[in-house]
Amino acid sequence: MTKQMLIQKLNAYERLMRLDKPIGILLLLWPTLWALLIAGRGYPNLTVVLIFVTGTVLMRSAGCVMNDIADRNYDGLVERTQMRPLATQEVSVKEAIYLALGLSLLAFVLVCFLNLKTILLSIAALFLAATYPLTKRFLAIPQAYLGIAFGFGIPMAFAAINDYIPPLAWWLLLANVCWAMAYDTAYAMVDRDDDAKIGIQSSALLFGRYDVFAIMLCFVAMLAILVYVGWFMQFGEFYFSGLLLAGLLIIQQYQLIKKRLKTDCFKAFLRNSWIGAAITLGLFLELIFQ
Numbered sequence: 001m002t003k004q005m006l007i008q009k010l011n012a013y014e015r016l017m018r019l020d021k022p023i024g025i026l027l028l029l030w031p032t033l034w035a036l037l038i039a040g041r042g043y044p045n046l047t048v049v050l051i052f053v054t055g056t057v058l059m060r061s062a063g064c065v066m067n068d069i070a071d072r073n074y075d076g077l078v079e080r081t082q083m084r085p086l087a088t089q090e091v092s093v094k095e096a097i098y099l100a101l102g103l104s105l106l107a108f109v110l111v112c113f114l115n116l117k118t119i120l121l122s123i124a125a126l127f128l129a130a131t132y133p134l135t136k137r138f139l140a141i142p143q144a145y146l147g148i149a150f151g152f153g154i155p156m157a158f159a160a161i162n163d164y165i166p167p168l169a170w171w172l173l174l175a176n177v178c179w180a181m182a183y184d185t186a187y188a189m190v191d192r193d194d195d196a197k198i199g200i201q202s203s204a205l206l207f208g209r210y211d212v213f214a215i216m217l218c219f220v221a222m223l224a225i226l227v228y229v230g231w232f233m234q235f236g237e238f239y240f241s242g243l244l245l246a247g248l249l250i251i252q253q254y255q256l257i258k259k260r261l262k263t264d265c266f267k268a269f270l271r272n273s274w275i276g277a278a279i280t281l282g283l284f285l286e287l288i289f290q
Contacts, residue, residue, distance in 0.1 A: 012090040013099060016068060017061035023270055024064065027183065029056045030276030031176040032153030034283055035169060038233070039161040042287025048160050051114065052153060055107045062103035063129040063149070069096050070133035078194040117159040125152045136200050143188065143203045147180030148173070168229065175225040182218035183272040185211060186257055189265040212257055219250045226279065235286050242282015246275045 018024055032052055036044040068075065068086045072093065075081035085091040091099075104126060111122040128149035135142040151173045158169045181203060188195070188204035189211060195202050207214040223243060230239045249271065256268040 008090075012085040016065055016085045016091055016096065016099065017103070018064040019061065023273055025057055025060050026273040026276060027180075028060050028150050028153065029053065030273070030280050031151050031172065031179075032056060032157055033280050034172055035154040035157035036161065037280075037283050037287055038168070038172075039158045042284070042290070044157075044161055048114065048157075051110045052157060052160070055110050056153065058103050058107040058110070059125070059129060062100050062107065063132070065096050065100040065103065066130050067133040069093060069100065071136075074198050074200060077198050078191055080191055080194075114160045115163055117163060117165075118156050121152070121156045121159055125149070125156065128152055136202070138201065140201055140206045141181065141203045142201055143181045143184040144177055146184055147177030150180050151176030168232065171225055171229055175222045175229070178218045178222040178225065179272070179275075182215045182222065183269050185215050185218070186253070186265045187269040189257070189260060190262045190269075212254070212260070215257060216250070216254060219253075223247060223250075235283075236290065238289060239282045239286035242279050242285075245278040245282070249275050249278060 014020055036049055036052060040048075068084055071081070072086045075084045075087040081087065086093065086096055108122060108126075111119050128145070132142070132145055132149050135145045139145060154172045154176065155165045155169045158165045185203040185207065188202035191200075192202065192204045194200075196205060203214070204211050223246065226243055227240075229235075230243070233239075253268045253271060256264040256271075
């Protein structure tokens with residue numbers, strides 16, 4: 001293999017893992033950081049944080065590879081995904097399987113430095129990541145399943161730091177499910193026409209003309225749960241200022257998605273990282289100065 005061929009192959013692997021599109025890593029990371037900060041009372045063990053951050057990158061990359069393996073016969077039929085490496089055969093299915101296994105193994109090695117409860121939860125997390133792509137074949141709202149998969153770092157974080165999972169962790173997970181349904185429905189609105197043609201399920205198809213209303217309802221539910229979390233934890237102005245900023249960003253998203261233009265819906269999806277950042281910053285400042 002020549003140097004040029006090697007560079008092209010590595011570039012294809014990078015795109016297969018979506019390392020060129022870090023939005024997925026951030027959407028996976030923010031709720032995990034919420035749990036780490038609360039479980040560690042603002043000062044979580046830095047080694048544990050590093051393991052979770054690195055594991056998030058590895059598992060999101062593995063999840064993208066698994067997704068493309070499952071969708072390899074569909075991606076070429078969808079405008080947004082037709083140039084993905086498996087669809088264009090830049091990467092073989094065998095190579096993709098080995099890559100997904102390797103990334104998952106590396107993530108599991110990292111988890112082995114944590115306690116037994118977290119290790120067992122990581123097996124469930126791997127199951128969720130591996131099965132999510134299949135839910136688009138039969139589940140009317142695969143976005144809800146995605147929310148569980150993307151939020152499973154929450155109970156893992158509590159288990160890793162405190163060796164138990166309080167009820168609060170499940171409330172945070174529920175908030176993340178609502179959030180994922182909101183942002184991934186906006187994402188699904190981009191592919192709605194193609195998904196309908198090839199028989200892929202999505203919340204955008206299920207909600208139909210009520211899609212924008214459903215997205216905003218999910219956002220309201222997420223904020224309501226996070227307000228309850230703040231009340232339960234007796235948080236103050238920093239935390240609720242973060243939620244207020246997140247609410248303003250959600251209003252901005254409504255302005256983007258209300259006309260249902262594909263480019264604006266995709267912009268709205270990308271801007272969800274700022275919502276996660278606002279909540280995380282407010283939580284961090286609250287716990288530091290509480």
